[in-house]
Amino acid sequence: MIIGLALLLAAGPRQHLGPPAPAEVRRLVTLAPSLSEIVLALGAQDRLAGVTRFDDDARTEKLPRIGGYNDPQPEAVLAVKPDLVLAEPSPENRGPVETLARLGIPVEAFPLATVANIEDAVSAIAGLLGLPERGRALRESLERAREQARASAKGRSPTRALLVFGLDPLVVAGPRGFAGELLEDAGGENAAGDSALPFFRLSTEAAVRSAPQVIVLCGVEAPAGRRPIPGLDARVASLRSTALLHPGPRLPEALADLRAALAR
Structure with missing residues (x-):
């Protein structure tokens, strides 16, 4: 059973673990801030029963905290009696997620590595919540924001940029993940x-x-x-918000943050 769950969690774009999800989802636990923000953007705030300690949206302020992204606490999740858990799969949280599934909690896991992943998660979560039209509208709004950003950048020389997510060790965004895709939309060239x-x-x-x-x-x-990178004498800019750190419905805000960083 454990091996089967591990294989499920390691493969494929969307994964289901545990028993089937109920036809009507009333109580949700999210194991990543991005997933909470998708639920909020769909207008389903009243269904959130628990979030991570990293969730910073004011609408989640009074909700129980069930641990972190990498270390969700199964006991804390069970305490809020969810009928569905939304997760983003990673090697670090695999154990707790598998535990929840073994204990009889339905889990839907969504990778959020690319913009396409994010948009697919929006549509799928909207379907699970019985809100397909809201999901369709949200997905279309994300694509409009990208189209507008590309149109604004058209005809300009791209700014060569390095998106730094960690300094020790140095961790950067590649061109094929959501951060790299949005950098290109905003008029940047990934260095x-x-x-x-x-x-x-x-x-x-x-x-x-x-x-x-x-x-x-x-x-x-x-x-x-x-300097953030010794020996590299380039201009340094910081993002204005956490939007790029939460791959979800805040992509338009992330695009605006990137445009501002490139323009300074």
Whole structure:
């Protein structure tokens, strides 16, 4: 059983674990802020029964916290009596997610690595909640925002940028994940190269050779008194919000943040 669950969690775009989801979902637990924000954007705030300690939307302020993204606590999840759990699969949270499924809680797991993944998750979660029209409208609004960003950037020389999500070790966004896709939409050129990974480690030497015009710090801060990447004398910008850190319905806000960072 454990091996089967592990294989399910490791494969495919959308995965179901545990018993079937109920026909009418009344109490949801989300194991990632992005998934909470999708539920909120669909107008289903009243169905949220528990969220992670990293959820920062004001509408979740009074909800029980069930642990973190990598370390959800099965006991805390069971305590709020959900009839469905939404998860984003990762090696770190596999054990707790499998435990919930073994204990009889339906789990739907959605990868959020690319914009297509995010839009598919919006549609699927809307279907689970019986709100397909809202899901369709939300998905269309995300695509409109991307089209508008691309139209605004058309005809301009792209700004060569490095999107930095970690400094020690240095972790950057590749061009094929959601962050890299949005960077291109916003008028940027990804200096990180052509990695197939959405995020990956980059050596300091490779970062210097990549010669970005701007280093965009994404949820990280440079140590006081020194450059974020030693030896790289590029302009440094920070994102205005956490939208790019939460791949979900805030993609339009993330696009605006990236445009502002590139323009400074």
